Amino acid sequence: MLTQPQKLFYDQNGYLLVEDILTPDQLSKLQDITYRYIDASRTVSESNDIYDLDAGHSAQTPKLTRIKLPHKQDPYFWEVLVNSRVTQVLTDLLGPNTTLLTSKLNTKAPGGGAAVEWHQDWAFYPHTNDDLLAFGIMLEDVTPDNGPLMVIPESHRGPVLSHHANGVFCGAVDPDDPDFHIDRAVTLTGKAGSMTVHHARTLHGSAPNISDRARMILFYEIAKADAWPILGSGSYFHGLGQTRFWQDLQDRTITGAPVLEPRVEAVPVRMPLPPAPDSSSIFKTQKTGGAKSAFSNSNASM
Ligand SMILES: O=C(O)CCC(=O)C(=O)O
Numbered sequence: 477m478l479t480q481p482q483k484l485f486y487d488q489n490g491y492l493l494v495e496d497i498l499t500p501d502q503l504s505k506l507q508d509i510t511y512r513y514i515d516a517s518r519t520v521s522e523s524n525d526i527y528d529l530d531a532g533h534s535a536q537t538p539k540l541t542r543i544k545l546p547h548k549q550d551p552y553f554w555e556v557l558v559n560s561r562v563t564q565v566l567t568d569l570l571g572p573n574t575t576l577l578t579s580k581l582n583t584k585a586p587g588g589g590a591a592v593e594w595h596q597d598w599a600f601y602p603h604t605n606d607d608l609l610a611f612g613i614m615l616e617d618v619t620p621d622n623g624p625l626m627v628i629p630e631s632h633r634g635p636v637l638s639h640h641a642n643g644v645f646c647g648a649v650d651p652d653d654p655d656f657h658i659d660r661a662v663t664l665t666g667k668a669g670s671m672t673v674h675h676a677r678t679l680h681g682s683a684p685n686i687s688d689r690a691r692m693i694l695f696y697e698i699a700k701a702d703a704w705p706i707l708g709s710g711s712y713f714h715g716l717g718q719t720r721f722w723q724d725l726q727d728r729t730i731t732g733a734p735v736l737e738p739r740v741e742a743v744p745v746r747m748p749l750p751p752a753p754d755s756s757s758i759f760k761t762q763k764t765g766g767a768k769s770a771f772s773n774s775n776a777s778m
Contacts, residue, residue, distance in 0.1 A: 490678035491674045542583060573733055589691060593768075610676065
């Protein structure tokens, strides 16, 4: 599916934009399911296992930061991952054996949808090697004013920056860190049905949504199956115990099979500990961990 120049671009820059990754039918099915979930959130008044609510959420005006683990909410989110052009891109970039780490549908509501402060996914979940990436499928058009994903090219080959503040893991880099070069940021906009790819070590973030349209990106975060998670990160599967972990791993296997011999490489690791007071989502981690905001003069707010 990907051309050699596209693969080379990803390898060198740590990100890629792929247009028309979905067929019109796949896109419209995903949109329908998503809008059904957003509509159903009208009866919800506190964040729960499905929804992360944004400030100002109400029955009249649903405002979500996120639908959590969409592949567990509706089987179609899993179907698209295992049987579509998305799967082909995955195989092109990570080979035949891959494991889903998490999924999330960040819905950035119109008129304020929260910023995601700059971070490296790797800081949240270090592994034995860094063959990890995130796909971001745009379910609506992403434009400069609705909070597009921004990335820093080539940062996947640079240092893993500190994501700590006030003695806890706050899930964001300090905007004043001398290794954080925001002047090099690239903004990834595109039509609904396009997909971004970013490496787990690529620095990325996104501004608030100041438009009157939702910015809906469906993220899948994925590891090559020989990259094994290092105990102590925030992923739910660290708490499952061996038998349930094994079952869960089968359920998260996207392509091929689990690989029982981890490939251990000399990758830079700084454990995301101690956790922020509320580490139930990146929004909560950044807010309660006291992350400094790169998008305003104040602390991260939600
Ligand atoms: O929604 C976004 O713009 C970025 C999301 C992200 O980086 C994350 O949830 O880790």
